[in-house]
Amino acid sequence: MKRNGSRGCVTRKTRFGSRERDWLKGDTQRGCVCLYGGTVDPQPPTSGPQASSTPQADLQLVLCSTSTTVEELCAQRDGQGLYVQLHGDLLRRLDPSERPLQMVYDYLMAMGYKDPVRVQREAANSDLSCMIRFYSERPVNADQQERTLLKGVFSVRKGKTQLHKWAERQVILCGTCLIVASVKDSLTGKMHILPLVGGKVEEVKRRQHCLMFSSAGSQAQTYYVNFDTLADYQRWHRQASKVVSQTVSLVDLSCYSLEAVPEYLFYSQDITHLNLRHNFMSLKGPGGLLNLHTTFQQEGSCPHVCEHWLF
Structure with a gap:
């Protein structure tokens, strides 16, 4: 650190x-x-x-x-x-x-x-x-913010076919997944969740500052995200590359003075390892450790999603 x-x-x-x-x-x-x-x-x-x-x-x-x-x-x-x-x-x-x-x-x-x-x-x-x-x-620590949550409104296209249109959407990278809102700058509607562990993130050379995110498996989905600046592009590419290269669904949030788990982490339904050591979380309250497992289950995660805790 x-x-x-x-x-x-x-x-x-x-x-x-x-x-x-x-x-x-x-x-x-x-x-x-x-x-x-x-x-x-x-x-x-x-x-x-x-x-x-x-x-x-x-x-x-x-x-x-x-x-x-x-x-x-x-x-x-x-x-x-x-x-x-x-x-x-x-x-x-x-x-x-x-x-x-x-x-x-x-x-x-x-x-x-x-x-x-x-x-x-x-x-x-x-x-x-x-x-x-x-x-x-x-x-606000920029390095910490980049590691725990990336968020912004960018031009997005779903799927590899050119028939899909580009549209402004809110995009979030948190935990092990990419979250794309169905409505620009709003999470009130449907959200598309793309698991990234074992997937791919690649540069789209024919379009400036553009990345292709793909999930793993036979039912893989693909999203193209066009970033406004080179700095944004590099930041998202760096963080997403770390996630897709993992062999297990690990989220390491240790040593970042967290008082609560980032709410968007609960959309990562495939987490099996979560490192929260050396933070300052309370046992009770909305972001407390006692409510953590319950919240993951309520968001649709598997019962064994929190099988390994590292406090």
Whole structure:
């Protein structure tokens, strides 16, 4: 998995100003938490110790104390939750009762810092965000999105005969299948599901940025999808080639900080192996693990579809 913790570190321009230094004086339990991914008011409020004071649109410098909880920070900012990332690795949603600044202090003390004043000073160091970083909303990872779900509206033609017409359709690549909606940009109508494991994905040379998707077996179906850009074409070709080359119907969604299984995965009726290790899914709820097997069965999958689970 790619690690990107060193990218986008807080620059010197976003270091503490006089207001932040005044906040720190006289109490080592006071500090600042940098929140990435939020929206900042260009004119920060003048009252309240937890107001933001940095002008960057993707970074908030939030004043707080070691007793400030996630719930309090979210209430002050009208936020839905906070996420933490260690060393550029997995992202985890924080519990409402967790205290972000205390987490930073604990992190530093585990590294060997003992003096409270030194801990407070190091916690204010902008470079620390490369090792422990907080997000005000779940960041979108392009690599993760490509691996778990590809989706778009493209020109599609069914079958190999030229008699079939091209039409705009919503196309989804998720799990082990290609999903083509019968109505443009809508999944309310009939959906055509093409199993790809053991099938083929080939370049259509007579048409620019076009791929042919075919399922395996005697009842094989074929869809042609014409992509708008070379980047889209390459992205879909790369991901589909991985699926068709598999010998078993394996879906590997490990190590991607998922909180729920992508809903389109349930249309893959041939899955026998599903790897969900190292994610943050709950046991209960719509996307919980307890409801996973039931949902697969309700979507028409075979009873043994979830024979092998790797948590």
